[in-house]
Amino acid sequence: MTKVLILSDSHGLTKELKEIKKRHTVDYMIHCGDSELEMDATELEGFYMVGGNMDMDHRFPDEQTVTIGGLTFFIAHGHLHNVKGNISTIAYRAEEEGAQVICFGHTHIAGAEKLGAQLLINPGSIRLPRNRQEKTYAIMEWNSKDDIKVNFYTETGEIVPDMAYSTML
DSSP, X not given: OEEEEEEOOOTTOOHHHHHXXXXXXXXXXXXXXOOOSOTXXXXXXXXXXXXXXXXXXXXXXXXXXXXXXXEEEEEEOSGGGTTTTOSHHHHHHHHHTTOSEEEOOSXXXXXXXXXXXXXXXXXXXXXXXSSSSSXXXXXXXXXXXXXXXXXXXXXXXXXXXXXXXXXXX
16 A cells, blocks of 8 residues: 655644654655745655745745656646646646646645546645635555545544545546
8 A cells, every 4th residue: 555645835834744744654745835944844854845836945846746656646836837727737737747646736725636537636735724624634545546545634633534535547
C-alpha cells in the first residue's frame, strides 16, 4: 500500500505542519504551495513542494512532476493555471507531463474528482478553508490503479467521512 499525504495553503502555520507530519505514517508528502515559509524550513522537510502566489521564496518550483507507486503526479499551486476559473488548464498541463494524478491548491476548496483518465485532488486549506467549516488535508492510498482511495482529515486529524473518495485510473 502506497500512501501520500497532500496538503496546501497552510499560510504560515508551523506547529500544525509538524503535528500532521508526526500523526501519519506515509510514504510521501506533497505541499501544493502557499506555505509562506522558506523552502528550507524544517516544517517542509520531506515534502515535494511548489510555490504559490503567497510564497516569497523564489526557490520554490512553479510545478513538479514525480512518479510515486507507479502513478505520475503533477503538483502545482494552481494560480498559474486559473483553477479558480476552471480545472481544464491544469488538467491539460498535467496531461502534457503524462500525469494521472493532479495535486493543487489555491482555491482552499477541498475535494477529489476524476476527469477523464485523471484524478484531481485539492486538499483544501489547514488555515483558511472555503465552502466547508473544516480545515483539511488529504491522504491518498492505493495498492493498484484499480483501487485508489482519498480520505480527507481535519487539521486535528479526524477523518471527514462525507468527503471520502474512491476511484480507479
